[in-house]
Amino acid sequence: MSKLILTHEVSGLGAAGDVVEVKDGFARNYLVPRGLATRWTKGGQKQVDQIQAARKSRAIATIEEARDVRDRLQATTVNIAVRSGENGRLFGAVTTADIADAVKAAGGPQVDRRKIEVPRPIKTLGEHKVHLRLHEDVQATIEITVVPGK
Template sequence: MKLILTQEVSGLGAPGDIVEVKDGYGRNFLIPRGLGMRWTKGGEKQVASIRKAREVREVRDLGHAEQIKAQLEALSVKLLARSGDSGRLFGSVTVTDIVSAVKQSGGPDIDKRRIEIGTPIKTLGSHQVSIRLHPELSAKLSLEVVES
């Protein structure tokens, strides 16, 4: 099945890419979640607008990505969260929480789809978060979750 990706799918492609996937994966996972749409000749025209929007959001080049990486790794980000007596959070830390915490601590704007959390953050303390800035470069962010 040929699909046009509308959002980034790790391991598959970026918005505007035309990919060939198995029928079940496309029909049952990608299309219902809005990650892709069926390829048609008319859909080809939409690819140009999707790619334009991607270029605006995208980090310009590897040099720019390295500058952002240096800013992020020099930053100490504290995130306030409610927790119980044992240090376990009520809920978990989301990527939206991380984006707002980076902004509050004076960091650059980050697209929330670029943040990768290995395991859900459900405890107080120090955690490492990976941010994909460029296909060849990612930054490690130190996140300190403290009780509010």
């Protein structure tokens, strides 16, 4: 087993700044080469503290605040204008960064693109459902409308 410090959020494992123990192969072949984690050392604890302080400053503080943000987001209509072909197919796909910018433009809060989960790639015009992790106990499902534009 290898003890690692996560530098990015890994679904099913933990958030940035967490100290986790994983199997050697997973650490050696996946987490470390992709820059998602670094080996844990005594000096690395300072890095853990910095990552956790940065995450805490960006995070929504309380569950009540997260629920309030969720209610506001679910009541907001989010439109994304993208280039599309004749039959409604997009040139490319709508990214999580596009969704985060559209939420901000629609009057919502600044949402971290890494907290947005898109079940299937959005490659067509129309309405699509997207999940946002606002807090570890609060998720929001919002509908975005992809319209032709640009």
